Amino acid sequence: MGQKRVTIRDIAKMAKVSHMTVSRALNNDPRIREETKKRILELVDKLNYRPDARARTFVSKKSNLIGLVVSDISNPFYAELARGIEDKAHEEGYNVIFCSTDNKPERMETYVHLMMDAGVDAFIFASTRIREPVVEKLIDERFPLVLVNRRLRGEAFNYVVLNNIRGAYEITEHLINLGYRRIAIITGTSNMSTGLDRLKGYQQALKDSRIEFSENYVIQGPFTRGTGYEGTKHLLTMKNRPEAIFGGNDYIAMGVIDAVEELGLHIPEDIALVGFDDTEFASNQRIRLTTVSQRKYEMGNLGVQILIDYIERKETDYTHKIILEPRLIIRESCGQKLREKRKNKLTRGSKVESFSSFDRT
C-alpha cells in the first residue's frame, strides 16, 4: 500500500511510447501495431500494472455497478433471487451492490440515494410497493431500472414477474377440487402487487366455483412467519373455522405450521395447508408443503439480461415485460382425506404434476 501505484504513464516511459499508446494496448484498440502492443503488455505484466478502476469509471461514466433493492436479503426468497442476479451480472462484467429496505419507504429513499452516490449504472427493484415515489421518479428521469417480483401500478417500466393471480387461482382451485370449501387465506398486504394479486386469484377461484367469499377468512400482514402464526391462532379459534389455509408465501405457511403444531393439531387431517414460492423448507420430506413454484433464480437472471440490454442499447421505452407462468407443486400438506370422505366429483379434473415430489437443489 505504501508505494505509489503504477500508471499508464510509467509504462509509457519504459516502453518509450506515449501513454495514449499504452491505453490502446490495454483496451484492445485495433489502431496499434501488434509488436508495440506485445511489448507494452509484457511490461504491464512485469510491473504488475492494474488500471485504476476509479479513474476509468470517472471518465467513461460507467461504473459497471448494479444496485439491487430488496425488502430483506436474509429472506431465502430474495437470497435466491440475488444469486440469479449475481451470476448473470458477473457473466456480463457487472458487480452488484444490495440493500434491504424492510419495506420501509424512508429506507427505500435513503438507500436509493446511497446507491446513486456509489454511482450505480442501473437498479433492480424486487420489493416495491404499488406506489413508490422514489422509484417512479427514477422512471420519469429515464434512469435504467427493472422491476422484478413485484410491480408498480401502470405499465411504464420493464419488469419480470410471476403471474401471481394465476398461481393463487390454481392453488386455491386445487384445494376446492380436493373438496375443501371453507378456505382461508393469510397473505401479504394489498400495497404490494404480490399480496394483492394472490388475493385476487384466490377470490376468483372461489367465485368460479360459486363458493361464497368471506372477509373473515382473509388475513393480511407482512409476508412473515409471524403473520402466519398469529393469523392461524386467530383462524383456529373461530366458531366456523376453516378446513384449509392458503399461506400467501412459504414463510407464512411456516408460521401456520408453528401454530398448528403448538395446538397439537395435524396437517392435513385437522387443517389442510398450501403455500407459495417453493422454498427449500417446503420440499423437506417432513414438511411436504404443496406450493407454487417461482423460478426465482431465473427471474433474477432475466432481470439482469433486460437491464443490460436496456443500458447498452440506450433504449428509452419499455418493451421488456416478462410474465412467468407459475407451476403447482403438489405435496401432502393439503391432504386427500376430505376428498375421500366426500367423494367430491370435482377432483377428477385436478392435474397432479408430482405427488410428494422431492426436488433437491
Added chain:
Amino acid sequence: MGQKRVTIRDIAKMAKVSHMTVSRALNNDPRIREETKKRILELVDKLNYRPDARARTFVSKKSNLIGLVVSDISNPFYAELARGIEDKAHEEGYNVIFCSTDNKPERMETYVHLMMDAGVDAFIFASTRIREPVVEKLIDERFPLVLVNRRLRGEAFNYVVLNNIRGAYEITEHLINLGYRRIAIITGTSNMSTGLDRLKGYQQALKDSRIEFSENYVIQGPFTRGTGYEGTKHLLTMKNRPEAIFGGNDYIAMGVIDAVEELGLHIPEDIALVGFDDTEFASNQRIRLTTVSQRKYEMGNLGVQILIDYIERKETDYTHKIILEPRLIIRESCGQKLREKRKNKLTRGSKVESFSSFDRT
C-alpha cells in the same frame, strides 16, 4: 439523462464565488462564512445538484465500497450474515458488493479481481478454505480485510468466528448425556476450518467420555442437503447403524430428515438428530431441531466494525480477533426415549437452556 449534469462550477457561477467555495459548502468545511454557505446550499437545492460520486471517489481514493465474498448468497446462513454486514455498512456510509464462489478456487480469484476493479476499499471473506492463496496474497499486501465464519491457517489476519470446536463438543456431549453411544457425524470437509473444527469437537467429546471413535461413523462432504441425504442413506444401511446423527450444519440435518422420512423412520425414536447453525428451519415447530446457535447477524455486524476501524485508523497489524461462544439450543429432535429406557445417570449434568423453544425472528 439527456441534459448535462450540474457541476460545482455551475453553482459557483450562479453564486458568484469560486467552485472551491462551493466545494467547501458541500463538505461542511468550517472555513466559509455561514451566509455564503447558506446562499450556496439554497442554489444547490434549487438546481437539484448531486455531487458526482465517481469524481469524488477518483480524487479521494475512497469508494466506500466493501466486497463480501461468500460461498453462496442463496444459502440462508450467508444471507443472514450478509444482512448483518449490510446494516452496519450502511450505518457507516458504506455499500456492499457481494459474490458467491461456490467454494471454487478459480471463482475466488476471478471475483477478487472483479471486485478490485470495482475499487473496493476492503474485503470480508466468509467462506475461505484453510489455504486460500488469493486471500493470503492480499494479506501480505496489507490490503484491508477481515475473515468471518471460517478462518485461514495461522493468525496473521483479523477475524470473527464461532468457537466451532466448543459448539461441536457441547452438542455431542449432549447426545452422550442422553444415553447415545453410537453417534455418527456428517459434516463439511476438512479444508474448511468449520468442517475441521466441528469434527475435532465431536472427537474430543467422544474421547472425554471414553467412547471409541470410528471412522465409519464419519462422513464428510460439502455442507449441503445432498450430503446429509446421501450420508444418511449410507449410515442407515450399516450393520451396526448409529443411534444418533450429528449434522454438521442445519442444511445437512435437513437432508438427514429427508432420508429418514423417506425410509419411513422416525426422529428421534428410530434415530436422534442434531444440527448446527440454528436456521429458521430448525426452529419450526414441526422440525424442532436441536442445534447450535451462531449469531450470524452479529458476526456480520462485528466484521464490518472491525474492518472500518482497521481502514480508518490505518492500522497494519492484526489485533481484532473475536471468537464468539456457541449456545446450545435444545429441542426434541434428539429425544429422551433412550434416556428413559436406560436410566443413564450421565443425564443429570445436562443443562437444558430451553426445551422446545420457539424463537421467531
Added chain:
DNA sequence: CTGAAAGCGCTTACAG
C-alpha cells in the same frame, strides 16, 4: 474567509 493552481489517471477526439 476566499480563490487560483495543480492534479488525480484515465479516455475521447482530433491531428498527423
Added chain:
DNA sequence: CTGAAAGCGCTTACAG
C-alpha cells in the same frame, strides 16, 4: 499506426 492536447468533476495544498 502514433501522439499532443484537452478534459472528466472533483479535492488537496497553498497563497492571500
